[in-house]
Amino acid sequence: MVKVAVLGAAGGIGQPLSLLLKLNPNVDELSLFDVVNVPGVGADLSHINSDSTTQAFVPSSKEDKTALASALKDSDLVIIPAGIPRKPGMTRDDLFNINASIIKGLAEGIAESAPKAFVLVISNPVNSTVPIVAETLKQKGVYDPARLFGVTTLDIVRANTFISQLYPKESKPSDFNINVIGGHSGETIVPLYSLTNSKSYYNKLSADQKKELIRRVQFGGDEVVQAKNGAGSATLSMAYAGYRLAESILKSFTSSEEIVECTYLNLDSSIKGADEAKKLVDGLDFFSLPVVLSKNGIAAVKYDILNQISDEEKQLLVVAKDQLAKNIAKGVEFATK
Structure with missing residues (x-):
């Protein structure tokens, strides 16, 4: 029996993400949590004739922690899209003070009610919210770096x-x-077009076209925010991206084949290849790289990719690492103050 919990299930990302999970044959129980509107989402999804059961949980007051505990109990996989969306002119860093408190509270709930669960963090800014979850789980004595994933899959999709x-x-x-490494905001996003079958296409582009393509991947979210004219940010594409990583993780529970996805992870020495990767990224504690998935979480980091990138990509990486260091420090400071 596999139980998946979605925290923030009534939001713009949470609803389509929950729909996709309801259709996944590897999910037996779908648990939905939000502070508003989630009973209706749960009732709606429960009418779908897929084999998973659906339950929804909403707290009766701000002090009520039983709803979150019930939603999380016995979860194998927890996905967090909770938080406010970006608005026009708002950067991911602008979201920090609001979303950081939300994420810390949810991480505390995970530590208490689902300490062994795989945790996927979608809530922005991912570069900082993942360190917040890590530090919070450490404080509670239940941290396993192999089971914490920052969802950067949307950058790959784009x-x-x-x-x-x-x-x-x-x-x-x-x-x-395409492998996309680094982080999940602006110039911390580094798409590696020089590798795999994209190389021949990429090399045919002019310098200006390459620059524009890279920038479009890095700031693709702005296109959606502007197109929605203030009514929201990237929700459908983000839900799909979050589901893609979740789907791969669910497959890894039973598959004997090697499954690889990029994710923003803690380069902790307990994970195979993490020490080598950390040296190659100037000692950063968190970084997005391709990883091998397993039933126990991240089995290995494919750090060799850092030795294969082009000179152009190395220059992008210099900028990314500088910004990432600040983002990580911001998250750690928030969680530990």
Whole structure:
């Protein structure tokens, strides 16, 4: 029996994410938590004739912690899209003070009610919220770095789509699986177009086209915020991206095949390859890299990719590392003050 909990299930990301999870044959029990509106979402999803059961939990007051505890109890996988969305002109850092408190409270709930669960953090700014979850779980004595994932998959989804759009007659988005490393905001996002089958397409672009493509991947969220004219941010594409990582993790519970996904992880020495990766990123504690998934979490970090990148990508990485160091420190400071 596999139980998945979605914290923030009534939001713009939470609803489509929950729908996708309801359809996944590897999910036996879907548990939905939010501070408002989630009973209606749960009732709606429960009418779908997939085999998983659905329960929804909403606290009766701000002091009520029983709803969160019930939602989390015995969960194998917890996904956190909770928090406020970006608004026009708002950066991911602008979200920090609001979302950081929400995330810390949810992490405390996970520590108490689902300490062995795999935790996927979608809530922005991921570069800082993942360190907050890590520090909170450490404080509670239940931290396992192999089971904590920052969801950066949307950057991969965009990287695949955007290069394909430049070659509509020669390719389609599903032809690509671009590795995107670094972090999950602006210039911390480093798509590695020089590797795999994207290299031949990328090399045909002019310097200006390359620059524009990289920038579009890094700031793709702004396109959606502007197109929605203040009514929201990237919710549907983010829900799909979060589901893609969750789906791979669910497969890894039973699959004998190697499953690899990029994720923003804690480069802790208990994870195979993490020490080597950490040296290559100037000692950063958190970084997005391709990892091998297993039933016990992150089995290994594929750090060799850092030795294969182009000179252009190395320059992007310099900027990314500088910004990431500040983002990580901000999250750790918040969680430990």
